[in-house]
Amino acid sequence: MPKVSIIMATYNRAQCILESIQSIQAQIFTDWECLIINDGGTDNTQEILAPILEQDIRFKYFRRTPDYQKGLPGSRNYGLDLAKGDYIIFFDDDDIAHPQNLELCVFELSKKDVSFCRYIRDIFTGDFVYNFDYSKTYTSFYIDCHYIERILKNELLFNSCAVMWRKECFKYHRFDENLMYAEEWELYSRIISDGVKGISINKSLFYGRKHADSNTGEFFNNNPFRRASNAQAIYLVVKNLKERNMLSIEILRYFIQVSLQYKEFNLFERIINTLDLPKIEGLKWRLFYAHLPLRLFFYGIWKKVKK
Structure with missing residues (x-):
């Protein structure tokens, strides 16, 4: 062998x-x-x-x-x-x-x-x-x-x-x-x-x-097929970590931020739904998600000023 x-x-x-x-x-x-x-x-x-x-x-x-x-x-x-x-x-x-x-x-x-x-x-x-x-x-x-x-x-x-x-x-x-x-x-x-x-x-x-014709090349060229797969992979990762009690606040915050890039695949809702959170905690994350674009906008300005 x-x-x-x-x-x-x-x-x-x-x-x-x-x-x-x-x-x-x-x-x-x-x-x-x-x-x-x-x-x-x-x-x-x-x-x-x-x-x-x-x-x-x-x-x-x-x-x-x-x-x-x-x-x-x-x-x-x-x-x-x-x-x-x-x-x-x-x-x-x-x-x-x-x-x-x-x-x-x-x-x-x-x-x-x-x-x-x-x-x-x-x-x-x-x-x-x-x-x-x-x-x-x-x-x-x-x-x-x-x-x-x-x-x-x-x-x-x-x-x-x-x-x-x-x-x-x-x-x-x-x-x-x-x-x-x-x-x-x-x-x-x-x-x-x-x-x-x-x-x-x-x-x-x-x-x-x-x-350009590799899977990675197609993804970075915004191929919808590859993007849909990436969104599904993120969902599966979150689901796996939740089942193993390994989903930290830092990891969840990171993926919720990433989910902004995958609105067409409803990734944020899928993540929240699989977590089965209490209503108050779920509401907090929804508010966090709703304010993310504005927070990221001002963070970008702050980074430019800092330079």
Whole structure:
């Protein structure tokens, strides 16, 4: 059995998947399998990969079955059900992995007190510059449920391709297949709120290709489909924390402020309704929400004056 299962969902990325695959083949740590899950793409990805699939049996190619919904979450859940490794890591089909990626993560996970290893993910545009830092000297810190507020506010980023997990972390937690954006943010926060402890190492081990037709690119271009998914992910996060008695005033205030950006999805009302608050407390939050635009307006003026 392989030590690590790499799960790579792909959809019409024939033009760049080969470079991603080659970065996996260049890994210093070699005890892995790579499960490539085609999410119904129609380009020539399979033909491009055919020579590699024939020469390197560590790569396995599948087409997502109807048992899983179309989309990244469904393809990754399919990969999780196929995975044989002790450790799970998700790579995208257009990015580049540092040659030490698996090596250093496996080393950190060999410590019995951690269930995941987080690392730094950098962004690049255009052609990738292959100039890796091979140093094994880096700082680190432990992460547990006390970091949940920083994670949810994206002050401590948990990118889908920047964490290696013990397989047990997915025993009771899977991607929500109805989400088409922020699905990893919702899932990872759910896992960590369950009491899982991990380590974060301050070393860049993954490089994300920035382009407009990625899920993230579409979100920042105000794609309504991605925005609706983000609103739903926020709702699910609030609901999960409420059920675990982990929803602090600070986190609730933050998400109510964020809900101003999602009025078309009625996010504020959905948050308030799921909290099942006493009438007086509910009224206080409604007043807080009603006055937020004015407060933010004057706060913006104050920041400009302060400069």
